[in-house]
Amino acid sequence: MVEKAYKFRFYPTLEQESLLRRALGCVRLIYNKALAARTTAWYENKERVSYKQTSAMLTSWKKQEDLDFLTEVSSVPLQQSLRHLQTAFTNFFSGQAKYPNFKKKRNGGSADFVNSAFKWKDGQVYLAIGFRTTTY
Numbered sequence: 001m002v003e004k005a006y007k008f009r010f011y012p013t014l015e016q017e018s019l020l021r022r023a024l025g026c027v028r029l030i031y032n033k034a035l036a037a038r039t040t041a042w043y044e045n046k047e048r049v050s051y052k053q054t055s056a057m058l059t060s061w062k063k064q065e066d067l068d069f070l071t072e073v074s075s076v077p078l079q080q081s082l083r084h085l086q087t088a089f090t091n092f093f094s095g096q097a098k099y100p101n102f103k104k105k106r107n108g109g110s111a112d113f114v115n116s117a118f119k120w121k122d123g124q125v126y127l128a129i130g131f132r133t134t135t136y
Contacts, residue, residue: 024109051086077111
């Protein structure tokens, strides 16, 4: 089985750019909240927090009134950010990498969309970044 990655260059409209920025901000927020929760759990209780536990945290965060905007963004890139964090911790505990860093806004950010979150049809990319699929 061969896995492929695709990189696309596109020029979004102002509405599309706004949706993308919101999605990237939410991905960064979830990654940083999960990293903070895992760091706190380790330093206070010496316990490791798993991906499954951070995924449950994500569900509870979406139910909080001050974080209800997370429900407006597709859950796929949010879950992917938790998977990336899990990989970062796996590499850290195996001695292959340093402790994971918090994501910063200035670098623009990135989000991963797995097969279920995008499609390519007739020369257009359709991304599931919010309540509806957006065409680019």
